[in-house]
Amino acid sequence: MHVTLVQVHVKPAYINDFIAATKRNHEASIREPGNRRFDVLQAPDDPARFILYEAYVSPVEAAAHKETPHYLAWRETVADWMAEPRRGIPYQGLFPA
Amino acid sequence: MHVTLVQVHVKPAYINDFIAATKRNHEASIREPGNRRFDVLQAPDDPARFILYEAYVSPVEAAAHKETPHYLAWRETVADWMAEPRRGIPYQGLFPA
Numbered sequence: 001m002h003v004t005l006v007q008v009h010v011k012p013a014y015i016n017d018f019i020a021a022t023k024r025n026h027e028a029s030i031r032e033p034g035n036r037r038f039d040v041l042q043a044p045d046d047p048a049r050f051i052l053y054e055a056y057v058s059p060v061e062a063a064a065h066k067e068t069p070h071y072l073a074w075r076e077t078v079a080d081w082m083a084e085p086r087r088g089i090p091y092q093g094l095f096p097a
Numbered sequence: 098m099h100v101t102l103v104q105v106h107v108k109p110a111y112i113n114d115f116i117a118a119t120k121r122n123h124e125a126s127i128r129e130p131g132n133r134r135f136d137v138l139q140a141p142d143d144p145a146r147f148i149l150y151e152a153y154v155s156p157v158e159a160a161a162h163k164e165t166p167h168y169l170a171w172r173e174t175v176a177d178w179m180a181e182p183r184r185g186i187p188y189q190g191l192f193p194a
Contacts, residue, residue: 003138005102005148019191026192037134039152041100041188051102051188053150055136091138091148094116095123 001093014081028070034061098190125167131158
């Protein structure tokens with residue numbers, strides 16, 4: 001399992017817009033054949049900070065996600081709402097296999 | 098959904114032992130009624146660093162995990178293998194609900 005932890009920091013004025021747009025991305029992403037998880041997390045001490053927990057069967061499926069219409073639409077929609085650039089950290093998922 | 102990201106740094110000599118012990122913890126934890134995920138991740142650039150991605154229905158079930166025999170056995174087994182204290186960061190899981 002290939003996992004990416006994406007750290008997101010949005011401008012405070014766009015927190016609710018970001019949640020709505022990311023919910024749509026979540027709902028479409030979990031329907032991708034190679035997707036295992038697409039969890040959207042919010043930091044309890046700073047509601048402008050999020051983590052996207054994206055798990056795919058392999059790096060191939062993770063890369064394919066970035067070509068989907070829902071990802072490309074989400075990327076464009078949220079672009080101006082970022083307080084700083086997103087940072088994706090890759091991990092090897094050991095369990096579940 | 099209540100999520101905890103646990104950052105783990107083990108002594109290099111115990112990487113394989115840690116993986117074996119944590120696999121047992123994973124297998125028992127995903128059978129807890131309130132568990133949603135118990136993913137074990139390894140950093141590709143430093144195999145001594147791991148993340149445990151633990152998701153429970155609510156903080157109540159997350160707390161109950163820490164009373165289970167498999168958690169208590171794991172905690173004792175890995176205690177001397179830590180290179181530094183573990184750090185658990187809580188998040189509110191927005192999606193899936």
